[in-house]
Amino acid sequence: MxxxxxxxxxxxxxxxxxxxxxxxxxxxxxxxxxxxxxxxxxxxxxxxxxxxxxxxxxxxxxxxxxxxxxxxxxxxxxxxxxxxxxxxxxxxxxxxxxxxxxxxxxxxxxxxxxxxxxxxxxxxxxxxxxxxxxxxxxxxxxxxxxxxxxxxxxxxxxxLDHPYTYRAGEDEFLLVFTAENQKDHFTLPLKLLLFIESDDNYVSIHHLQDARVTKTLFRKSLKSIQEEALHPALLRCHRSYLINLTHLQQIHGNRNKLKVFLNHVKDPIPVSRQYMDSLFALVSQSSQIG
Structure with a gap:
């Protein structure tokens, strides 16, 4: 049935x-x-x-x-x-x-x-x-x-370009990152986050500050951030990268070598094979993310 x-x-x-x-x-x-x-x-x-x-x-x-x-x-x-x-x-x-x-x-x-x-x-x-x-x-x-x-x-x-479709009030959605020691916190509006990069036992949070791209080092693993699922627009695309789909500009390449381009970010970010299907699925349903 x-x-x-x-x-x-x-x-x-x-x-x-x-x-x-x-x-x-x-x-x-x-x-x-x-x-x-x-x-x-x-x-x-x-x-x-x-x-x-x-x-x-x-x-x-x-x-x-x-x-x-x-x-x-x-x-x-x-x-x-x-x-x-x-x-x-x-x-x-x-x-x-x-x-x-x-x-x-x-x-x-x-x-x-x-x-x-x-x-x-x-x-x-x-x-x-x-x-x-x-x-x-x-x-x-x-x-x-x-x-x-x-x-x-x-x-x-x-x-083709893949603009993210915002929902009402989503611009001001706050992401709250909690460090491994459960004491330190880092709060950032979703619209300012670009991507997060793994850096040994830390992560580099790349974000906008005063209209310029900057990064903040934070003690937390990329895997734990992924598991917390702070927002559906945050997508793990590589063992070293987690991107913010709200800044997704373009996907380019093929399944042998796929890259994504983000707003305000000069260099493309690689996509691993294991995350390709998830990326395409979320992008095709971008209007339902929220």
Whole structure:
């Protein structure tokens, strides 16, 4: 039951969409893929089961027409039908849209194929076979599309600015650091803290003072500060660093070498592999931090 509830929540999540320019590229690339795949591999008996699989002028022209039909069907589907049907895209709606697109494309290709062949294969059994073949063929462009969206999402996470969204009164939130001896204290507004750096048995608290960056040495371990969870915007990103997301300016690099840039801080701060997922998760939900 819990798994079903989780699945429903996933399907309700907002889905990533292609821009108009990306859709044009997608339509062109899918048309090219179908044309080249059918021309050189000749599956599903498209060449009338020619044992020699020779590419005649007639067959080439037929495949060019098929390319045009597939491209037109996809373009009509994406640019005319999609905006009318899908108003608020979610993962569930996009899954339904993919299924519909396969039905739409399969039906169109089936009718066009029979039109070229004088309706010689216009049977219900052949129609379902066409749908199965189109579904199998669609796995290749769909796989490429999902991979592209994943790479685009990762690039966006790695290259774009990530401003923190403040909540009411958060500017004046006070961080209270207590030393290991439980006697010494250091109090600092959240908005003034930049990052904390490990320094043997001490930490260097880098913060703003009179609009200038300064650091205060404090006897406490970085691990203990992390465990105290003084505020969700404080994130451990490296064994030697804990950063304040409210000053996060940019994330740059890849999983082999990731760095973050903070406001008022000249040098980038490294991010360890073990903290990358936590960083991306918090950044993507920055509007909910508080």
């Amino acid at each position: 819990n798994d079903w509830a989780k699945l429903k929540d996933i399907l309700k999540e907002e889905s990533t969409l292609l821009s108009r320019k990306e859709k044009i590229y997608f339509v062109i690339l899918v048309g090219c893929f179908v044309f080249l795949f059918l021309l050189f591999f000749q599956p599903f008996g498209v060449n009338n089961y020619n044992s020699k699989e020779t590419i005649t002028l007639e067959f080439l022209l037929a495949m060019l027409l098929m390319w045009m039909v597939v491209s037109l069907l996809l373009a009509f589907n994406e640019f005319l039908i999609f905006p009318m049907v899908v108003k608020q895209p979610t993962r569930g709606k996009m899954l339904s849209w993919i299924i519909w697109s396969m039905l739409w494309l399969g039906s169109g290709v089936f009718l066009f194929y029979n039109y070229l062949g004088a309706w010689h294969d216009f049977r219900l059994s052949s129609y379902f076979e066409f749908l199965a073949n189109i579904g199998a063929l669609s796995l290749f462009p769909l796989g490429g599309l999902f991979l592209y969206l994943k790479i685009r999402e990762l690039r966006k996470a790695l290259e």
